[in-house]
Amino acid sequence: MSDIMLSIVCTTYNHEKYIRETLDGFVIQKTSFPFEIIVHDDASSDRTPNIVKEYEEKYPLLFRNIYRKENWYSQGKNIWEYLFVNVVKGKYIAICEGDDYWIDPLKLEKQVSFLEHHTEYSICYHRVKLLAGKRFELSKIPRKYSMTQYDIARTNYINTPSVIFRNFGNEIDYTLLSQCLASDYVLWLLLSSRGKIYFLDDVMACYRINPNSLWGTKSAIYQYSNWINTIKKLIPKYNYRVSIILCWQLVICECILICKRLGIR
Numbered sequence: 001m002s003d004i005m006l007s008i009v010c011t012t013y014n015h016e017k018y019i020r021e022t023l024d025g026f027v028i029q030k031t032s033f034p035f036e037i038i039v040h041d042d043a044s045s046d047r048t049p050n051i052v053k054e055y056e057e058k059y060p061l062l063f064r065n066i067y068r069k070e071n072w073y074s075q076g077k078n079i080w081e082y083l084f085v086n087v088v089k090g091k092y093i094a095i096c097e098g099d100d101y102w103i104d105p106l107k108l109e110k111q112v113s114f115l116e117h118h119t120e121y122s123i124c125y126h127r128v129k130l131l132a133g134k135r136f137e138l139s140k141i142p143r144k145y146s147m148t149q150y151d152i153a154r155t156n157y158i159n160t161p162s163v164i165f166r167n168f169g170n171e172i173d174y175t176l177l178s179q180c181l182a183s184d185y186v187l188w189l190l191l192s193s194r195g196k197i198y199f200l201d202d203v204m205a206c207y208r209i210n211p212n213s214l215w216g217t218k219s220a221i222y223q224y225s226n227w228i229n230t231i232k233k234l235i236p237k238y239n240y241r242v243s244i245i246l247c248w249q250l251v252i253c254e255c256i257l258i259c260k261r262l263g264i265r
Contacts, residue, residue: 005033006112006164007090009083012039012098013073016046018208023055025102025205027062031109037063038087039098040079043071048098078178080187085170093167095184096205100161103129104204111164114198121146122195123188125162126202132209139207145199149192149238153245156185158197161205165191176233186230189238224257 008026012019026037037059041049049067056063066087072079084093092112096102104110111124128139142157152158172190177183188197231250235243259265 003034004036004089004091005031006035006092006094006108007088007167008035008037008094008096009080009088010037010039010096010098011042011079011083012044012048012052013042013071014044014046014048015098016044016048016051018099018101019048019051021101022096022098023052025096027055027059028105029102029108030105031112033112035062035108036089037065038083039063039065040083041065041067042073042079043068076178078174080177080183081174084167084172084174088167091167092164094164096161099208099210100206102161102205104202107202107204108164110200110202110204114200115164115166118198120196121198122168122191123158123163123165123197124200125158125164125197126200126204128159128162129203129206130159130209131206136206138203141201142199145201147192147197147199149189150241150245152185152188152192152197153238153242153249156188157199158184158188159205159207160184161207163188166195168194176230182227182230186234189234189242193238221257221260224253224260228253228257 010022010026015022029035039052041052052065052067056065092115094108094111107126111126114124115121127141129136130139139159140157144151168191172194174187174190176186228250231246231253235246235250238246
């Protein structure tokens, strides 16, 4: 660790249409603590790296970027694990992918302040605007503000650009993240083994629902097959209460997959 309080992790790939809005959301943050911005560009073929370099040149003390020559994702490499364990310096980590963006300049200050004063929590997240094309709607409100691993196993309310979590380094096994499409949900489960989850009812980010995203471009059969394999790997890792919930999810997904394969709606 260092005197950096928080590390912003931004993964990008061909996000030239959106990346300026993302980076602007980072540099407008007003904090009482030092933070760093780490953009990992996964060998984009568009102008994304050029735009990121513009910001790096303008804010050299903030940015510490990685520009890949070869695409790590297509090689099955675990980008989040690499960044969380080997690169980030902060006590806390914030995630925002290159097509999402933050809209509140006090977002980091609010969430870090909460986590600093409530050490029993490992994650703090907030409400977001869901952006589909030009249409906005607010994300769902959870039934309670303080949640446990059991709660997150039942329902995932958490959108990636809303999250700040404690940096546990190599104390957490992140290897499963590279094997599943729903890597964010798996990350919340892993982190919730180290503390509770808190919801701030402030709208501080926009989450873009993109049909061309990694998840959106996969068929329903592929999505459910991938999620079934992920759940099977998760079940042995958790206690009885959480495993029961995951088993129910497994049964439901397998039933849906059978229907999809048979063409039943």
